[in-house]
Amino acid sequence: MAEQKTQLDRLLEEIDRTPWGPQEQALVAEAVALAQEIGDEQLEYQARMRQTASANMGGLTDLMLSSFAWCLAHHDADPARFPADIDNGAADLMWQFKWMASSLRSSPAFSPEQIAAVLDDMEAHYRTAGLGMSGVLMARFEDAHAAGRMDDAERLRVQLEATPRDSHSHCDACGRSQVAGFFADTDRDEDAIRLVEEMLEGGFSCGEEPEHALSVSLLPYLRLGRGEQARAAHLRSYRLAKDNPDLLTAIANSIRFCALSGNEARALTLIERHLPWLAHDALNAQGHFRMLTAIGTALDAVTAAGHGDTPVRGADSPDLERFFGAHGGADGTAWSAAELAAAAWAAAERIGVRFDERDGTDNHARRLQFARTTAGDRYDVPIRSDVFAAPTVDATPTDDEGWYRRVLDLAGYGAAADTLDALAQVIDRVDPDRRAVLTGQRLAALVNLERIEEATELLPDRIQSLRAAGRDAQADVEERFGLALFGTATAADNAALAELFAASADPSGPAALTPAARGDIALTLAFEFGDEDPAAALELSEQAAALFAEAGDARLGHGAEIAAAMALLRAERVDEALARIDALLADPAITRGVRARMLEMRARVHGGRGAFTEGAADADEAGRILAELGSMSRFAGAQMLAGALWEDAEEPEQALARYRVGARLLEQHGGDVAGAKYRVARSMLNSGAVEEAAELFGEVLQLEEADEVPAGSRAMTALMLARALRAAGEGGQAYGAFGYAAELFGEAENPADQALALMNRAQILAQYDERDQAIETLEEAAALVRRAEDAPAAVVEVLHNLGQSYGAQQDPRAFALFDEVEAVARANDADWVVADVTDSRARAMLSAERVDEGVAAALTASDAFAAVGDAQSAGGSALLAARALNGGGRSADAVAAYRAVLDQAADIPPLRQIAALELGDVLQGLGRDAEAGEVRRLAED
Structure with missing residues (x-):
C-alpha cells in the first residue's frame, strides 16, 4: 500500500509538470485508477480535481461533468476532508463551477431548469465560501449571451462592470474575451476590438487565450476594413489553437474568416484538418453548430470559386455520419465540397432547432440566417499558405483510339500506375497488333511497380498476343527469357x-x-x-x-x-x-509522354548548369502535359521540380506558386506531403510571409513526428520553425522551438547545429534582458561547438557571439575568444570574419574604456571591411572610432575618422547623412563653422 501511495504521489507530481494534452490526460486517468485501487477517497479526490481541469482543457465534457459531480458531492459531505481548493492551480471547486453551466448550456440535452439549478448552486456555494459575486455574474452573463437573451446579457454585463473583482473572478484574458464576443454579436465591433487589443497589449493570457479572443476579433476587423490586423490575428489565433480540440469554436471562426476573406483554398484545408474534431466531444453541440455553420459558409465559397467538385478528404468518416449522413455517391467517390456544404447547413439547422426548442427563443435560427446572409460577403485579405490544384482541361478519351494513345503517352513518360489504369479501358478492345503492344506495356508497368507475381501470371497472355500478331520471333525470345526483358x-x-x-x-x-x-x-x-x-x-x-x-x-x-x-x-x-x-x-x-519526360530531363540538365529559368520553363511545360494526361501524381512531381528551379533562380514567388500546387496534389494523390510542405514553408519564409511559414513548419514537424522521421531531419524542421516564429515576433514560442531543435540535434549527434540552435536561444534570452541566462546558454553552446572541428563556420559564429556577450559585460574572457575566432577565420581564408571580429574587439575595448586600443582596432576593422568590398561595415567601424574619439574629448582627431566614414558612405545615403550631421556638430564645436555648413549640406543631398 505504501509503495502504491508513493507511486501515486509521483504521478501527481508528473501531472503537475506536464502540459495539457493527451499525455497529461493519460497520466490523470492512471492516477484516478490507482487511487481507486488503493481505496483512498482523499487521494482519489486529489486525482479527480486534476481530472476535472484536465477534461475541461481537453474538451472532454462528459468526463469533466462526472468528475466535478463526484468531487462536489464529497466536498459537500465533508469539507474538511475534501477542501474546495487543494492549492493546485485550476483544481479549485469554486473555480471549476464556472465551467459547469457553460458546459450544460453547450448541449440541448440539458434543460433550462438544470442550467439554472447549477447557476443557483454555484451562487450558493460562493456565498457560503465568502466569495464575491463577480464569477457568478460572469457565468450568468455567458448563459444569457449563449441563449440569445441579449437584454439580460447586457444588464448582467453592466452589473458585472460595477462589481468588484476578487480571487474567483474570470481572469483578465477570459473576461475580456467573453465580453468581446458579446460586443461582436451586438454590432459593437470597435468595442470588441478594443477589449482584444487591451488583452494583447497587457500580455494577458490563460489556457485558451489569447487564441479564442483573437478569433472573436476576426469579423469585427474585417467589417471595419482593417484587413491586415485581421490577417495577423487569424494567423496567430490559428497557430495557437490548431492542436486543442476544445477550441473548436475558435477554429470555426478562422474557417469562416478564410471563406469571407478570399482564402477559399485555405478554408478547405482547415476544414479537412479539423473535421475529426466534430466527433471529439459529443456534448459540445454549441461548438458543432458553429463549426457546421462555418463549414457551410466556407464550402459554399469554395463552390462559388469554381471548385465545388473538389473532394473533401475525411468527410466520409463513419464518426461523422451522425452529422452528414452516409454519402450516397453511387460511384464510391468522396463528398464533394458542394455536397458537403448542403449537408453541413442541414446539420447546423437540426442542431439549432434543438437549441431553440429548449430555450424557447429563435436565437440559433437568427444566427443561422445571419450566417447565410453574410456568407457572400467578400474582403480581400490574401493568405498564401494554400491553393487549389490547378484546374486541367478535361482530356479524358472518348473512344478506343484515344485510350490507346493515352496508354502510349503515359507509358512513354513512365507513369506505371496511370498506364495500368488506362490499359484497363482498352486492352480487350483493340486489334492483335495493338494488343501485342499493350500487353508489353502492361508487363513493363507491373514490373516497375514490383508486382512481379501479377506480371508472371500475365506472361502467357503476352506470348499469345505476340503470336496472334505474327511476331513469333519476339514471342520465342520472351518465352525463353520471360520478365528479364521487362526489368528483372x-x-x-x-x-x-x-x-x-x-x-x-x-x-x-x-x-x-x-x-x-x-x-x-x-x-x-x-x-x-x-x-x-x-x-x-x-x-x-x-x-x-x-x-x-x-x-x-x-x-x-x-x-x-x-x-x-x-x-x-x-x-x-x-x-x-x-x-x-x-x-x-x-x-x-x-508521344506527349516522351515529350514530358524529355522536358523534365532537359530541365534537370539546365538546373545542373545553372540555367535555372530555362529549366523551370521546361518543368512547367512538362507539368502542363502531364496534367492533360490526367497523371496528377506525376504532375505534382513536375510542379515540385519547377518550384525547385524557380527557387534556385531566386524567384521565391514563382517557386511558391508551384510548390503550393504540388503539395495540394500530393495530399490528394499520395506522396511526400511533409517534404512538399517544407518547401512551401521555406519559400514563404524567403518571401517574407513569416506567419504562414511558421504555421506550415509546425505542421511539417507534426507530420515528421507521426512518421518517426530521424531526429536530424526533424531538428532541421524545428530550426526553421523557430526562425519563422522569431521573424513573426513570437519570441517565447521561438525560444521553445530552438530548444527542441537543440535537443533533436543532440540526439542526432550533430554538435555544430545543436550549438547554433542554443546560440539562437541565447539571443532571445538577451532580447528579453535575461543576460546571465543567455551567457550560460552560450557557454553551453561553445562547449558543444568546440567538438565540431569539421564545422568552422559554426565555431566562428558561436564563439564570436559568446565573445561579444562577454565584451558587453566587460568580461576580459572576451579577448581570448576573439583571438580564437580570428585564428579559425584566418585558417579558412575568411577575411570578412577577420574584419568582423576585429570590430567586435574594438567595441569590447571601448566598453572597457581602453579608448586608444579600441579606436585603433575599429580603424583596422574599417580598413579590413573596405578591402573585401563591404563599404557599409567599413563605414560603421570608422563611425565607431569617430564617436569614441569625440566622446573622449579628442574632437580634432575625430574629424579624420568622420571623413573616413563619408568616404565609405558615398553610395550609402543613411550612413552618409548620420556621419555628415555628426561631423558638422564636431566642426562647429571646434569653431570651424564654414566647414561645418559645407559638411551638413552633404546630409541634404
Missing part, C-alpha cells in the same frame, strides 16, 4: 541475352532474329548496363535505334534515343546528351 534480368540473364544478340547478327544464321526482336534485346541490355558501363549502354542504344529504324518502329526508336541520352548523361557528356534531347523534342512524332 539477373547477371546470368544479361550474359545470355548478350550472347543471343551477338549470335543473331547473321541474318542467315541459325540464331537469326527479326530487327525488332534484336532491337528489343539491345535496348534491354542498354538500360541494364546504363549505370555500370555508360559507354556500352550508349553503343547498345545506338544499335537498338538502328534496328528499330530498320523495323519501322518509331515508338521503340524513341525509347532507344532516351536510353542514349541517359547514357551520355551518366558518362558526363552533357553537351552531347543535350543535343540528343533537343533532337528528340524537335521530332513531331514523339
Whole structure:
C-alpha cells in the first residue's frame, strides 16, 4: 500500500509538470485508477480535481461533468476532508463551477431548469465560501449571451462592470474575451476590438487565450476594413489553437474568416484538418453548430470559386455520419465540397432547432440566417499558405483510339500506375497488333511497380498476343527469357541475352532474329548496363535505334534515343546528351509522354548548369502535359521540380506558386506531403510571409513526428520553425522551438547545429534582458561547438557571439575568444570574419574604456571591411572610432575618422547623412563653422 501511495504521489507530481494534452490526460486517468485501487477517497479526490481541469482543457465534457459531480458531492459531505481548493492551480471547486453551466448550456440535452439549478448552486456555494459575486455574474452573463437573451446579457454585463473583482473572478484574458464576443454579436465591433487589443497589449493570457479572443476579433476587423490586423490575428489565433480540440469554436471562426476573406483554398484545408474534431466531444453541440455553420459558409465559397467538385478528404468518416449522413455517391467517390456544404447547413439547422426548442427563443435560427446572409460577403485579405490544384482541361478519351494513345503517352513518360489504369479501358478492345503492344506495356508497368507475381501470371497472355500478331520471333525470345526483358534480368540473364544478340547478327544464321526482336534485346541490355558501363549502354542504344529504324518502329526508336541520352548523361557528356534531347523534342512524332519526360530531363540538365529559368520553363511545360494526361501524381512531381528551379533562380514567388500546387496534389494523390510542405514553408519564409511559414513548419514537424522521421531531419524542421516564429515576433514560442531543435540535434549527434540552435536561444534570452541566462546558454553552446572541428563556420559564429556577450559585460574572457575566432577565420581564408571580429574587439575595448586600443582596432576593422568590398561595415567601424574619439574629448582627431566614414558612405545615403550631421556638430564645436555648413549640406543631398 505504501509503495502504491508513493507511486501515486509521483504521478501527481508528473501531472503537475506536464502540459495539457493527451499525455497529461493519460497520466490523470492512471492516477484516478490507482487511487481507486488503493481505496483512498482523499487521494482519489486529489486525482479527480486534476481530472476535472484536465477534461475541461481537453474538451472532454462528459468526463469533466462526472468528475466535478463526484468531487462536489464529497466536498459537500465533508469539507474538511475534501477542501474546495487543494492549492493546485485550476483544481479549485469554486473555480471549476464556472465551467459547469457553460458546459450544460453547450448541449440541448440539458434543460433550462438544470442550467439554472447549477447557476443557483454555484451562487450558493460562493456565498457560503465568502466569495464575491463577480464569477457568478460572469457565468450568468455567458448563459444569457449563449441563449440569445441579449437584454439580460447586457444588464448582467453592466452589473458585472460595477462589481468588484476578487480571487474567483474570470481572469483578465477570459473576461475580456467573453465580453468581446458579446460586443461582436451586438454590432459593437470597435468595442470588441478594443477589449482584444487591451488583452494583447497587457500580455494577458490563460489556457485558451489569447487564441479564442483573437478569433472573436476576426469579423469585427474585417467589417471595419482593417484587413491586415485581421490577417495577423487569424494567423496567430490559428497557430495557437490548431492542436486543442476544445477550441473548436475558435477554429470555426478562422474557417469562416478564410471563406469571407478570399482564402477559399485555405478554408478547405482547415476544414479537412479539423473535421475529426466534430466527433471529439459529443456534448459540445454549441461548438458543432458553429463549426457546421462555418463549414457551410466556407464550402459554399469554395463552390462559388469554381471548385465545388473538389473532394473533401475525411468527410466520409463513419464518426461523422451522425452529422452528414452516409454519402450516397453511387460511384464510391468522396463528398464533394458542394455536397458537403448542403449537408453541413442541414446539420447546423437540426442542431439549432434543438437549441431553440429548449430555450424557447429563435436565437440559433437568427444566427443561422445571419450566417447565410453574410456568407457572400467578400474582403480581400490574401493568405498564401494554400491553393487549389490547378484546374486541367478535361482530356479524358472518348473512344478506343484515344485510350490507346493515352496508354502510349503515359507509358512513354513512365507513369506505371496511370498506364495500368488506362490499359484497363482498352486492352480487350483493340486489334492483335495493338494488343501485342499493350500487353508489353502492361508487363513493363507491373514490373516497375514490383508486382512481379501479377506480371508472371500475365506472361502467357503476352506470348499469345505476340503470336496472334505474327511476331513469333519476339514471342520465342520472351518465352525463353520471360520478365528479364521487362526489368528483372539477373547477371546470368544479361550474359545470355548478350550472347543471343551477338549470335543473331547473321541474318542467315541459325540464331537469326527479326530487327525488332534484336532491337528489343539491345535496348534491354542498354538500360541494364546504363549505370555500370555508360559507354556500352550508349553503343547498345545506338544499335537498338538502328534496328528499330530498320523495323519501322518509331515508338521503340524513341525509347532507344532516351536510353542514349541517359547514357551520355551518366558518362558526363552533357553537351552531347543535350543535343540528343533537343533532337528528340524537335521530332513531331514523339508521344506527349516522351515529350514530358524529355522536358523534365532537359530541365534537370539546365538546373545542373545553372540555367535555372530555362529549366523551370521546361518543368512547367512538362507539368502542363502531364496534367492533360490526367497523371496528377506525376504532375505534382513536375510542379515540385519547377518550384525547385524557380527557387534556385531566386524567384521565391514563382517557386511558391508551384510548390503550393504540388503539395495540394500530393495530399490528394499520395506522396511526400511533409517534404512538399517544407518547401512551401521555406519559400514563404524567403518571401517574407513569416506567419504562414511558421504555421506550415509546425505542421511539417507534426507530420515528421507521426512518421518517426530521424531526429536530424526533424531538428532541421524545428530550426526553421523557430526562425519563422522569431521573424513573426513570437519570441517565447521561438525560444521553445530552438530548444527542441537543440535537443533533436543532440540526439542526432550533430554538435555544430545543436550549438547554433542554443546560440539562437541565447539571443532571445538577451532580447528579453535575461543576460546571465543567455551567457550560460552560450557557454553551453561553445562547449558543444568546440567538438565540431569539421564545422568552422559554426565555431566562428558561436564563439564570436559568446565573445561579444562577454565584451558587453566587460568580461576580459572576451579577448581570448576573439583571438580564437580570428585564428579559425584566418585558417579558412575568411577575411570578412577577420574584419568582423576585429570590430567586435574594438567595441569590447571601448566598453572597457581602453579608448586608444579600441579606436585603433575599429580603424583596422574599417580598413579590413573596405578591402573585401563591404563599404557599409567599413563605414560603421570608422563611425565607431569617430564617436569614441569625440566622446573622449579628442574632437580634432575625430574629424579624420568622420571623413573616413563619408568616404565609405558615398553610395550609402543613411550612413552618409548620420556621419555628415555628426561631423558638422564636431566642426562647429571646434569653431570651424564654414566647414561645418559645407559638411551638413552633404546630409541634404
